[in-house]
Amino acid sequence: MSLHPHQSSPNPVPLAQTLGVLAILILALAMPFLLDKIGLDYYLGSLTKMMIYGIAACSLNLILGYAGLVSFGHAAYMGIGAYAVGILISQGQVNAWVDISFSVLLCAFLALLMGFICLRTKGVYFIMITLAFAQMLYYLSNSIKAFGGDEGLSIKSRLDFGIQLSQKSDVHLYFLVLIFLILSLYLIHRIMNSKFGQVIKAIKDDDVRVDSIGIHAFKYKLAIFVIAGALGGLAGALMVNQQKYVSPNLLHWTQSGTLMVMVILGGVGTLSGGLWGALLLLTLESVISEYTLHWQFFVGWILLAVILMAPKGLASFSALWSARSKGRDQVPKVKTIKP
């Protein structure tokens, strides 16, 4: 490749990365059988939950990481997506495709409305306003008695996906969530490598300049806000199936904070950062809570240490590693490229 620099694709995917993704994929596919073999199939549910949070955190990373808009209200989409499916199921509509499409579209519409107001502001204002709107929906979900009020809704059955899937099987749900996760990541990957994605990255650097070269930054911001909201709704819709329960707690502002924590732990502005952050944080939570009731105390300190010392989360380690390996490769490369 180094001999023909002009013919290589703009973003060549290194072999090691392809192999890594394949290995993770195979591991993910084999996970239910592995857990079953070693008698830990109880943890399959937790793993499913982690992947659902992964989808939500990756969608938040779209606005937070790629577009640089610090949205503190992402739990709203997860919660509304979950409520939409929960309410539809309790009304007897269990067709998965109808319900999931409805909740995704509803969240996209909600994001459009909220984005239209929130994106007029910047910086600290934007943080506070997204937080306030999410909190508004939290109070709303608390106060509507028809949807369970502060007690939430219990869901009797999972969604019916039409294809041969048994309703109760946790393994089937795991694979379904895995498929949705892969599709979401692929979608985000395609979006961020498109022209649209280039504009989004440029907006993060300087949206005034983007405006001044004739690209209406607001429209792009709104579009990415809507996409992220829709994916958040998808995560919520899946969450109902995992928990069989919706409550206002899904919309609580600490949930938005948790999603942000996942993003920063995994790596801001990286494709799979949200997923790794979700895996790391939820594992950390469940491990520490085995030992102490006050797990939040320790999670808080760990989080503080990460933010102060490794602001890019896990990505700062992988960046370190890739910088070192790149450094190794690049020395001879420079020599061979010489004309």
Place this chain on the structure above:
Amino acid sequence: MSGILILEQALNGLQFGLMLFLLASGLTLVFGIMDMINLAHGALYMIGAFLTAWLVQLTQSFFLSVFLAVILTSIFGMLLEKTLLKSLYARDHMSQVLATFALILILNESVKMIWGTDLPLSSPDYLSGPIEIIPGLMYSSYRLVIIATGLLIALFLYLVVTRTKMGAWVRAGASNREMALAMGINIDILFTAVFGLGAALCAVAGAMLAPLLAVQVGMGENILILAFVVIVIGGIGSVWGAFVGSLLVGCVDTMGRSLLPFMFREFLPPQWAGAAGPAVASILVYVLMAGVLFVRPQGLFNQRT
């Protein structure tokens, strides 16, 4: 629905709004001068309330406890600023949000470890009875004390900000930080002082509101978000904006919750009114915020130049 009821609810709104102002004024100055978003501001409010409840058990005197709690919280706030928050000024907003979010987890859990999830605290006996302020209106004397305290502190803040050297620094910092720096203002001392003042105001609000609400872990976050709404409405860095915003939010929230169900019953069939009243009341403040933002995205009284 009578005039007396409306007046009573307006007083409740004023009382809540003034306490909200104590939180929001500190928060808006921290935002305005240091360009720092501090989620842990609500935790200081909680610590003030817990310290008061704890000190009342020791000293048996409500106002002495409030006084001591305010001083202790202020010292704690300044220590927090000196040790941790200071290193966040140069960071981006997201790091500030997450670091102070982590701080909330730590402080909430620490309070839980020291005092448990809640502490009892009631207003002093001699203020527990209502008094008749105008014929036909009996009003809680403790709430009147809160209103008086709030108004006095607001006046004090107004004098500090407009008449003192530190106030001039604060105004300079809020309107243009770089320029204030260039003019040789000692920002280290200013930042710590503002933070200590903010923490003290938080503690006053926490201590005064605690007998009416409840002293419990997590009390800080609910009111913090309302304080955010206040700042968004009032404009960052403006104490006057925080004052107007607080009274607006306090009155709209309190009166909405108590009067809307009555109004809905007049116009709507009862089964609708019962459901819609609380739902609409719970989001009224946010609708107000959205409305203000739509007209003025920078808030009503923005200080930034």
